[in-house]
Amino acid sequence: MKKVLSLILALAMVFALAACGDSGKDGGVPDTIKIGVMGTMTGEQALDGDNIKGAIALIQQELDAAGGLKVGDKMVKVEFVFGDTEAKPEQAVNVMQKFIDQDKVVAVLGPNNSSDCLSSYEVAQSKGIPCISNCGTNTKVTQIGDYCFRACFIDPYQGKVMAQYGINECGAKTAAILYNNADAYSTGLMEAFRDSFEAMGGTIVANEAFAGTEVKDYSAQLTAIMNADPDVFFIPNQNNMVPMIVQQARAMGIDAQLLGCDSWDYEFLADLIGKELCEGSLYTSAYANGIETAKDFHKNFTDLNGFEPGFPSAMMYECAKIVMGAIQECQSVDGAAIRDAMANISIDLPTGHLTFDENRNPVKACVIIELVDGKRVYKDSVSAE
Amino acid sequence: MEKMKALCKRNIAFPIFALFFLVVTLLHQLGIVNSYFMQVMMLACIYIIMAESLNILNGMTGLSSLGQAGFMSVGAYSSAIFTTYILHVSSLPEPLQVVAFVAATLVGAVMAAICGVLIGIPALRLRGDYLAIVTLGFCEVIRAIWRVVPADIAGGAFGLTGIPKLANFFWAFLFMILSLYFCRNYMDSSFGRACLAIRDNEIAADTMGIDCFRYKTIAFASSAFIAGVAGSLYAHLLSYIHPDVFSYAKSSDFLVYLYAGGVGSISGAMLGALALTVLPELLRFLNDWRLVIYGALLLCIILFRPTGLFGGREFAFLQLKTGGIRVFHVSTFTNWVKGLFRGEKRVKEGAGK
The missing domain is CATH 3.40.50.2300 (Response regulator)
Structure with a gap:
């Protein structure tokens, strides 16, 4: 019995320790913000995961070149935290909980899979963290609540x-x-x-x-x-x-x-x-490599990653752009503020100009x-x- | 006093379980333990129930099942349909919601048990690998059925959304404890002993007059029943289920939990499921290498402890003592009732044989 007890206690302590390290969120934008990126990094849809990582690598490269994200007159360091959903809805919920409780992310990009969105966005909605899916085409994804967006258009x-x-x-x-x-x-x-x-x-x-x-x-x-x-x-x-x-x-x-x-x-x-x-x-x-506006994106992505971008990577790139654009707009890391800024965003992206309709589905060029x-x-x- | 002490010693798990629950809940309320931890704990509870359910078949009766996720999906879907479409639980007042949830869990468990019997009767003519293939087929059939059922009932290929989030740590923990005791007392009963005999040598058991077919069917039904409970908890925890969640890959996950923990041991199944649910979460910081390390650790467990983490052993509170656990044992109560009606002195405890 002692063994069990010590095991349980040890586990509880590990988690409790991991839960510590909270950074204050009082007023203004902190020097470093975290954005969660979740997707199917392993499993049947691992190819999408590679596309997502490639897109974020490109974003990171751009941020490094610019010295951070310019919010107001301050340069903010953006850190991307990755989470693997393995295309399993319960793993997606775990990742979302971890992002919000442990990593204290300000927004979540992905997951790419509608099933993962449907299970995990409930959590994000209840905690007031804006999230945007790159290829969750199921209509119900954005109906979960007003914190749920998508970058791809619905069928x-x-x-x-x-x-x-x-x-x-x-x-x-x-x-x-x-x-x-x-x-x-x-x-x-x-x-x-x-x-x-x-x-x-x-x-x-x-x-x-x-x-x-x-x-x-x-x-x-x-x-x-x-x-x-x-x-x-x-x-x-x-x-x-x-x-x-x-x-x-x-x-x-x-x-x-x-x-x-x-x-x-x-x-x-x-x-x-x-x-x-x-x-x-x-x-x-939704995306084609020949699009005029996406020439730069296509070239940079291919140079950096060694493979051509596909639909999931283009959409993930746009997700990141949308969230960072919203943060620049509202100059805050508060969930509600970012959400409002996202809902009212009007931004030029590789596949064209994007705004959101009242159901948080994109209005953009096909x-x-x-x-x-x-x-x-x-x-x-x-x-x- | 001596007796009291002995009783406390044997049932030391009770205060510990209660204490553990209270401490975790308190820490959560105080904000020291976050919802992420609670989420993982709840999933661990559900997977412990699943590992226990599989243990009844693989561990106790020696039947191989690869269709445990199928039973789980029956429990998940039937309970979710019950709360979401039949009772419209979200519109009920809160106390009624809890009642509805428990009722739905029972409905899910009973439906799963019925499926267990239905699949068990034809399948039990087979043995070993052949039985495993049949259960695998059953799992796939169930999955296909959820796709075919009209979308306004089971969600079809889009999955069932909008299930009320009724499961919480209390229910997951309670059902987990109940399933542990169910398994323990099952193993200790005449059913369980018959099952153990069938596992060890079916021909010998048959010769000794054990109705193998009957006990195997009972094992299938009990296992499916418990899996149904886990399914209901899962559906009401995630508030979203999809046919593909309950694929054979899920079944094999449970198999891994069971064998890593120690097949045949209730404590082993519990530890295996707990460790292998928590471990991948602890390894999240490894990013891309997470599943590699996880796989390697799993390999080490099986290599260095071929019987599993806790194979062949049991925690004190789960050890077999014919007569069952006093606090929970049904026979104590039934014997007492029988005694009342017959006007006899209470029969000395001695269930089992």
């Missing part, structure tokens, strides 16, 4: 952008949609596209559904679409279905302009479809990518109105 937003682009840039008057009604992603995009397209005066001449990924033959739906003869054909589906849909549509003689969504952003998609069949197709994406000769080519940046 329906792309539908809105695509509808606008179809009308404004492709000159479309009529559109057809083929979506999967067993898939929340597909259905959400369809609804957003349909509503925006109709609101802007366009007509949806055919809105066809199929059920589930097992469906391999779309001829019934495609016949209806061909008869409606639309100007644009929106295909919001997962990338394993897109090739079959496009091939069957083209074989049937549908020659409408094809529009897609970010699931199309897959290196070998054009090869799978057949280069000539998808020539000139357009789709939306990237439009065109498939030219089987290659993904950056075409435009568009934001929804």
Whole structure:
């Protein structure tokens, strides 16, 4: 029994000691502030973790070059604390608790995974620490509370952008949609596209559904679409279905302009479809390495880390920029002040200008990518109105 | 007086548990121990319950299960659906919420036990590795079911959000202690002894007239029941559950806790789960090297202590003494009641055999 008791006491002491070392937070900005960075550093999604670390390394490099973060007329040292969620929701909660109680962070960046966000943001919300996810696309993430933000756009937003682009840039008057009604992603995009397209005066001449990924033959739906003869054909589906849909549509003689969504952003998609069949197709994406405004980011990131930035690293870089921008704006490390500054932020980032809507989802440009000769080519940046 | 002393000595764990709980709670209230510590402790309690549940199968009965996370998910989902959608607990007054939580935990545990029996009856025709594969399959099936169940009931592929945060350190600690005593008394009962006999030599046990199938089914049900309790605590602690949380990787975590602690020993399972939940947290300062060092330490435990940290031994308060623990033992009470009705003198304690 003594052994147990001593063990328990020892553990309690270790934790209690670790809990000490609190720094005062009275008025003004301290000389050093800590920002928590959490993500899936190990486990199935470790690649995202590498992207996140790369982005923070770049931020750190920039800060070192500038001698710190300029808040008011004071240079503040920013320290990033890393936490591994292992893509496990309970680990994410542990990391969040540690960040807040032990490291005394002023804000938290990440995690990248929606599940980890959903479990850990409850803690941040109750403790009043602002947090911003780089790729938590689940709508519920920011609904947890007013301290929860995200840097990536949610799925329906792309539908809105695509509808606008179809009308404004492709000159479309009529559109057809083929979506999967067993898939929340597909259905959400369809609804957003349909509503925006109709609101802007366009007509949806055919809105066809199929059920589930097992469906391999779309001829019934495609016949209806061909008869409606639309100007644009929106295909919001997962990338394993897109090739079959496009091939069957083209074989049937549908020659409408094809529009897609970010699931199309897959290196070998054009090869799978057949280069000539998808020539000139357009789709939306959150980030592309060809974006004009992201040239510097892309170059610096690649020079520093030795690999090209992807979507998670670009978004993590932006998360850090947003939080640091907010701290500069409010000149405080108080959670509520940073939150308010974040909610009202208006900032230029690698993927374009960003503000937040009332649900703390970003309002920013979507990237439009065109498939030219089987290659993904950056075409435009568009934001929804 | 002598008797009193002996009783206190045997049940010394009770005041210690109570004291430990009070001290930790007090330190937390005073702000000396932070919520991070409490969070880790609560998770440790939940994982101790899971390790104990696995110990009933792997340790006591010699059945290999790789589907413990499946039972946990049944407990988690059914209790969460019960509090979130059936009772709408958030709109109830506080005292009722606590009642609802305990009720939900029971619902979760019973549902898990039913699943345990359902999977146990067909699966127990198999032995060893084959049984392990079946339980693994069960775990995956359950996970697939939570995805298929309509999203407005179980959250589907997005996971179930908005579960009221009703579990706290008190409940986690209480259920952990209860599960320890449940396991201890189970092992000490005729069921437990039959299970031990089956583990040691099934053919011999069968020859001696032990209904192996029956006792294995009971072992499965009890194990699933305890796992269901842990599942309910987990759901109401994290307030978010997702089918992928309860993957076979989770099951293997519990297996590691059990074997690192000492399979077959209740104290071992407890120590293993506690140590391996706290250790990765203590190693967080290592950043990238954390899981490397964690793995290396695990390796050392198994290399230098092949029977686990506490294999083959028990803390005094968990040691087998036929007759059960006096304070908690049900037979004391039931015998007393029986005695009342029969108008006999109280039967001298001697449950078990």
